[in-house]
Amino acid sequence: MRPRGGLVRLLKYGSAYVADAILCAAGVSLDAAGEDVFSMNSKQRTILVATINAERKRKYADLKLLMFEGEKIEVTTGNSLHVTFEGSEVPSEIYLFKQRRPIRAxxxxxxxxxxxxxxxxxxxxxxxxxxxxxxxxxxxxxxxxxxxxxxxxxxxxxxxxxxxxxxxxxxxxxxxxxxxxxxxxxxxxxxxxxxxxxxxxxxxxxxxxxxxxRPGHTYATAAGTSTTTRPTGSKNPPDPRRTAKTWRIFGAILRPLDTRFPALAIAVARGLSYQQLAELLADTLGCSPALALRLFNGLATARILYGLPLANISKTGWEKLAVVHRTAIRQFFSLPYSSPEGPTLAEAGDMPLPLSADIRALNHIGRMKRTHHGQQLIFPLDSLPHSRMGQCVAAYRALVSHSPDVNDLDVPPYRHRPLTIRTNIPGVETLDHILLQCVHYSEERRALIRSYREQGLATNSVDEFLFPSVQVDTVKRAFNALLNFFQSSALFERL
Incomplete structure (x- = not known):
């Protein structure tokens, strides 16, 4: 982070005071930030804050103001670090705080x-x-x-x-x-x-x-001189799949007439790639990893999950999609390239793409089953056990075997009887009644109140009995008297 007005005005406080000010502004306790690093770089006029925790990283990145002896100092944060190497050879990546980081000029x-x-x-x-x-x-x-x-x-x-x-x-x-x-x-x-x-x-x-x-050229003449390949009357016309434009998506070459991954081509042809988001994340004024992952899931992954839950994609295709999804998470959260799949998804709070697609397909079937027209669409799918939706319907019936049909649901009445709200329940003995009002424990209560008043404690409510706001030694003596009250009144046996 870079303080406004330069770092010279903060050097007089020292690194420890600056670290305490950052922790106080971010709302992070000193015990939680035991492994975090705070360092002031006078040459670059910046403050380096390093952490391996994603939650604390988000809190540090959101800082806008720091308080120093009642003075507010504005700061700007970024996720770029200036590293100087000896010699003329610069590596392509470095390991910083147990994480692999790319190097750029x-x-x-x-x-x-x-x-x-x-x-x-x-x-x-x-x-x-x-x-x-x-x-x-x-x-x-x-x-x-x-x-x-x-x-x-x-x-x-x-x-x-x-x-x-x-x-x-x-x-x-x-x-x-x-x-x-x-x-x-x-x-x-x-x-x-x-x-x-x-x-x-x-x-x-x-x-x-x-x-x-160019003067003298119209749209008609330009269209007449187009170089687009047209079918001729020859015996072997050119294959449109060889002359058409192709896209490389997730390692597979896709064409407009390709029938291998049609849903994949439609779903991600206009999706935002994680490389573009990585460039945005690596910018000096970049965004947080959580926001980058939300953009990726909202643009690229959402297109995949909208079309692919209903399409029959092979296992290899799902593996390619999962690899790209995990690569994006590792790129945004600065995780190692070889991090395990489970911890990688847990760090981002996400789930595997095949599981997300199955959940969406089952929810779609569940919504159709609750309507008259939707049930008419589900019945023909039972005769297609080899299709994607046929398999999803069979899985839904196996998981939800006794799901009620739409005709079995009762019509709710027009007017509902309002709920009866009671402030107390008769016949139920409460802790407030035992400590303050019950006549059977008057002698035991008298000894408890005497002990609390000798220590200067109030005895007007249950909270004052259970949560006295005094020093630790006084609290121990008060709780000792409270335990004697519970033992003498035989409340342990009753409870």
Missing amino acids: RLPRPLQCVRCGQYGHATATCTRNGRCLRCGRNHTDGPCTAERPRCGNCQGPHASNEPRCPSWQLQRQAAFILASSNGKLTRREALDRARSAAKAKQDGIAAANTSAT
Whole structure:
């Protein structure tokens, strides 16, 4: 997490005080956070909070304010960690707190001089004339009075230090190329590659716009010159399954006319992949693992479970779906790639996909059985024991053998008799009556009240007898008198 205003103002408190402030703001006890790590990084001006518990991780990630001696300090949290390696070789992953974490290049802000607005050098080494970063003119004293901003690098209608500036984006891309090269490129070479990529992208967009708006060409002529494969009158027409577009979903190649996994192709063709959610989760301002899993279950998994409970999918297909589901959970919750299936699902509070599909199919049959029209749909399924729904109906009848039909249910009356609510039940002896009112235990009660009053305790209610708010030694003496009362009145034998 990064405190607003920098970390310098918090260094005077010390790591222990900062850790106590974080635990207090997150609502985590000191005993529960025994294995959590709290460390202040003065170079990166951040506070590192590491935990292996998903619930405490969510509480730490939701923090917005910290209290330091009555002062509120805003903090921003993220799930990215800046790690510096020695040498030029960077590994693809590291093990951090018994968890495998992927490594990607860090994208810092481009090095820009505050004096002249140019990139590639700092203000301390600048030898150029000063320029205003807002209007690009040669004035640096006082506030800028220009009505419209103007960039001194690209001459665009924005300030020179705006991230939307093309020059800023070019420098950011060059920094990414330089960080990904593992020290094999210089900054000038990385900048040349970034310029070449930007120029190629602009040329591609211009070519696409030119081809789409050529004069003298209409939609009819464009459709007449389409390169789409059409069936001819030859003896061997081309197979549409070979020329049509294909998708690779869950390791299987799917085509529009493929009959092997039709429901699978329809269910997940537009689903959100877990790789996209992993990129969102790995962002600096990313989301929590629970939210990422909810998005995955709500978009990708929901499409699968909506269509596949009624489709006859082979065991191999279900295994592929389960593997992708577990991979998404491990990616979102930062679990090891080889974690067992049971603990992985338990960590996310989820269940296997085949079990979820069976539950949905059985619930669907149960809803149909409760209606007149639904029962007429269930009867033909009994004659299809080899189909998916026929097997589900047989399993439902085996599990719920005596389920009532819709005709056997009585029609509820129009008016219901209201419930009778009583504050007390006659003939039932309560603890309040025994401790405060019963005349048979007056002598034993008198000794109990005398003992409580000698210790300065109140005796007006049952809560004051059972839960005295005093020190531990006084509570022990009070409970000793209470046990003597129960023994002398023979309540242990009665209870």
